[in-house]
Amino acid sequence: MTTTVTTPAAGVPSAEQEARPGIGQVLRQFAGRQYLLGVLVVACVAVGFARPSFWGSGNLSNVLFQASFVGLAACGMTLLIAAGLLDLSVGGVIAVASIAVATVLPHTTIGTALLLALAIGAVLGLVNGLLVTYVKIAPFIATLGTLYLFLGAAFIWTSGKVVPITSSKYRSFTTGTVGLLPVPFLVFVVLAVGTYFVLQRTYFGRTLRAFGSNERAAVLAGLPVNRAKVLVFVVAGVCFALAGVFMAGRLSSAEGNMATGFEMDVIAAVVVGGTALRGGRGTAFGTVVGALLFAVLNNALNLLGVASYWQYVLTGAVLVAAIALGARRSSAAEVRGAG
Amino acid sequence: DETTDAATGSTDTGAEVQFEAKDPLKIGYSVYDLQNPYWQSYSAGVKAGAEAAGIEAIVVDQKSDQNAQVSGSLDLINQGISGLIVTPVQPSALPSTIDAAHAAKIPVVIADIGTAGDYDGYILSNNYNGGELAAQHVIAELGDKPGPHKVGVIELHAGSVVGEERVAGFVDTIKANDAFEIVSSLDGNDTVDGGFAAAQDMLSANPDLAVIYAANDDSAIGAQRAMETAGKSVADGFFLIGFDGSDGAQDLIEQGLMSATVAQDPFGQGKRAVETVLALLDGEDPGYDDAAAKTVFFPVELVTGENLADFQAARASQK
Amino acid sequence: MSDTTLAATSTADLVADERARSAELARRADSRRNLLQNAGVMVPFVLVLVAGIAAVPNFASGSNVTNMLVNAAILAIVGYGMTLVIAVRGIDLSVGSAQALAACIAASVVNSAGPLVGAVVGIGVGAGLGLLNGVIATRLRVPGFIATLSTMSVFRGFVLLFTGGAPIMIASGGFKSVATASVLGIPLPFVIAVVIGVGAWFALDRMRFGKHVVAVGGSPEAAVDTGISVSRVILLSYLASGAAAGVGGVLLASQLGVVNGSVASGLELQAIAIVVLGGTSMAGGRPRIVGTFVAALLLSMINSGLNLLNVPSFYQYVALGALLVFALSIDGAQRAAVRRMLEGRLS
């Protein structure tokens, strides 16, 4: 048997050099995100090539409107999903908050109506938060239950009727544009930046990601897990209500059905954007791209005149293709030790 | 420049809008939901109307989504159409769409369901009247037999505009008659499986149910199957009435499995909607039944086993 | 510490006793936890059952019981597949569309080639769609949520294209009677659901495949390290889910006698709901077929009970929501109790 004994090398242990994240790694991470953005850009260019009217200001603002409704709600959902939670009651919260706006608008100022909507979003979010945190019901079922509860409340409140919004001031505020950009889109961008900030730059966001990653460890680290859980549902409720505020303006009305099925669009935008359902991490930037991607896709199918039934097929197929392409490249995104 | 800022939502105030036909002449139809046979016929009618006029029709499906109603209509406007036909999932959401269309000098014709805003034409099926027709038929057939006859109603999805009217027309008429009692009114979700489940449960709760009125044909078709399972049959005097006059319902009536359906004329309405748009573009009178409300009325008719053949013949000649 | 062998032996005895004592404690805590966890959905089930019988007229009537059992059966079968997928940390949002496509193709094949061929083709279609989901999730590495969200749309498109949006009436009386037939007074679909359920339970609890499912869902790293082919297990789970949707689709076609492209929409939420209600954890690794089965019955009873009471649709939303929350809050309270009890364990 050979015996190789090298003498211990004197020197600085390598761990002491202050290494920053390798430039390669930063690039790779960025490319991981850029990738979806790339898909989005390619999609826009391709559609614009086939249908130049895609770049028309009217069309762009239409796309941005669509992206904003989903996106506003998706900001709240991003926080929830990063925390390993979920809220299916989006459609219910939007309905109740919007109906409230539509109901009080004739009697008060727009500002008051808005505040009322956001307050309702917060209260309904609180209900979800308490059920999940203290009654300890799985988020999926708790919020499925409250979805029905809120929808029922909305229908009962309005007797199933539509509550019209006649205030033209409200409508022009919620559907107005600043330059080329729709107001809700601007709000969405601000909210997305805020979401990024909350998630990455605050102790609250860190707590969310911490218990989304390993709840038991977060509790033992002394983090205010319960409070954060309740709070994130409240914040999400406010985001949903905000989406409702603008949606109601666009529809000039509010009613129980106004956002049925919306929860799936919202969750899809978040997940496609790259926030994994298992929690622990979230990307607000991805959510913005995800929301835009869906809006562009739907718009493109209409502009290209794709027949309805084929739209179902193509929507799904494009989505799979887009994600599959990227998934190969960034499969290393799985987190070790997250079993 | 045809592109408009479609989202400003500013309301045109009364001023007469000058329409302008663009070249090539295309019209757009934003349809409620193509999963439903009724709207399939409607859209076929629009296409037929366009073809007859030698123009192109672009159809966009809202897929029952209110937001898609708005964005889909705007997508059409942004494609340089000359006329817009909309069947709104949510009529109250129409005004901003209409404003955008008008800004692009495009006339807007509302196809069924309901209106809001400054529309240029409205093609309407009389849903309340349809409910009345269904009730009157039941009363005529059963009214003198000793009652009270138990009646079940299958509603459209919660919050449906036309559903409310269809149910109201029926219920108001039936309630006025002592021989009938409405014992159950359930949501059939506008679908075959929804209608099945609702009928199943109302038959369980009321084994002596005598009448089911379903507010659309898909749910009536589901209800028929539930009746069969529960051992009820039209042949034995049970009454099953649907709404729409869809092909599926006609088949069941022909086989003696369904009593009647309140037929609307979606195909005819679609054609008429196109004609209305073209007339507006040409500055001609579209021939409204109610000029003040810019409305064209489409009557509904009751189709039973007896008049089915005539009905079908009339419909065939229409195409 | 210069003690003799005598002290050493009694020391060993002491240690052994101590071990035995704590093992016994842990064992008892385990079995009690199992018992309570299994009881999870049973409590609301029994409550609703009793309330239904006591307060809802005709709830226990023959026809209503049959209806509830058949509806529960069709839902439960889809739920079994979903249980499997969720147990491996996946999710299948496409079950509704897959069921619709299977039902419509089955219906048209029944009309052209007879009931048996139709049924087989329907199930085969479901399995094929499930396989497609599995391939997308494993080979293309698309997360299950996105994969099946996409195919939910794709399959719905397929079925609408296939039917052209028109209903397909099934002519064969024999086929339609499957849903209404009964064996010894028990509806056939229910018997089928029980048989499949027993099979699924056996496969999960007693077979190699089941151990692998639990491993992949419970600890993917452990599964990889022990040489289990994780992607094969995931693929098979999606396949099973599709096949289950296919079976459900065939039964649905038989029950409805007429199907069109829009049947079974929203089924995915119901299916996931019963799976979670039944105690299968979304975190993976705990498939609970029996729970899924009981939860399907529970949901079917709730739906039917509310209809029998003729609760207006607006209030049905509220009632269903309240019942779901209530049912799970009982479950949550139980779990909290178990947790408290488990804290007594030595570690």
Place this chain on the structure above:
Amino acid sequence: MPALLQVVDVVQEYPGVRALKGVSLELAPGQVLGLVGENGAGKSTLIRVLGGIEQPVSGSVLVGGTERTFRSSAESQAAGISVVSQEFRLVPQLSVADNVFLGHELTGAGVVDRGRTRRRTAELLDQLGLDLDPDRPVSSLTVGDRQMVEIARALSREFDVLIMDEPTAALNGAETLRLHEIVRRIAAQGKAVVYVSHHLDEIFDICGDVAVLRDGALVAHAPTAELDEARLVEHMLGRKPQTFERAGSTSDEGAARLEVVGLRVPGVAEPFDLTVRGGEIVGLAGLVGSGRTELTRALFGDLTSAGEIRVDGKPVRLTNPREAVRSGVFMLSEDRKGEGILPHLDVTENAMVSRDRSSLPLLRRLFPVPADESAQFSRLRADMRIRVPHGRQLIGNLSGGNQQKVLLGRALLSGCAVLLLNEPTRGVDVGAKVDIYQLIKQLADAGVAVVVSSSDAPELAAIADRCAVYFAGRRVAELHGRDVTEDNIVGASVGQTAQEATHV
């Protein structure tokens, strides 16, 4: 002698890390090879390559002289390699028996033969001297028992080469000795064993040869007989080891920071009394199951307990960990993966989550300031020699020992009055251990009351001023000052003191 297993120039890389820089090794039948090295040296990486869990960037693995590429763990197993990995790879939801035979179930037609599985498992466990019900779900097992199940699993397979990555990290002395017996027997059967441990005495006990990895490179490979512990450590660290000197025992004057009177903890037989003064390090010793863990959990509000707890003289009611932290108590769990790391967060955040912010400037108290936090982390990294390329690395990508160091950093930053440490240096290399002891000592000197619960008797002997020894939920001994020795602790732990009643 033909080599059973050969590793030729294996290189493995992760983003930003070259974990193996061309390692070559040979294993002969009957050989027991010790594999040692600092935390993050690449031991586990090498093992993952051999186990087929990771594919190397370059280099080859030869089994019986023929080159093999393992694309999965199944392929490595088929080639006769059986691995006990450092991180537990058990499925908590499955029973002990199912876990042991996971991946190579005893089946007929796909149906698991439960009887045979149970019997074979019982035999294997018996061999390991463990009396454990094969039907128990793994979720209910103690860490030590889980370790044994892992070992049983490795033994249950057919193998020519057995590789064990820190198998004794969670075992007590008796169990360790039994495992050594088994290793010797296996070697005697002509099979080869690779044995990783940070307990160098073990290496000298059972390994014929030892290979030393440093920074991904093989720096030494020699018969154990040619080395002594000091030289081995020198090879590992690339420098002379420091030694930990316990400063003279602390005076008894410090104020009591933690006072516990009559605390009743479920699962612990006797009410619990304890007083810890600031600056004092109190050890809790005892076998697994003795109740140590429960005590620390109860003191951290993680177990419901009744009785009196005072922190700095103020009575506190601790019903959850959050309250405990707010009252100035912090605890580090022994379950690193399950209850310690936040896998999706980077090492800096993992170290900072519990940081005491009360004395920070306002901005930092309201928001985490990246520059400040990375400075903090750099300090920790230097103090504890954490091997990590940068502060943004995810903690899951660190070696086990380095994860442990980050968690210790978390505890150190918690700014608590009372620090409860469970197995603080489990899996930590010899060099870093000394650094960590130093840090704990510093913390105590700064006035913190430290309670260290450990199954590592030498560790307690090294740092504890006082040591309470538990047996079956009873305090059987309390050792002071010079009496805090390895022998005394071990003796008391197995109950001898219970009979002799020397102290108490």
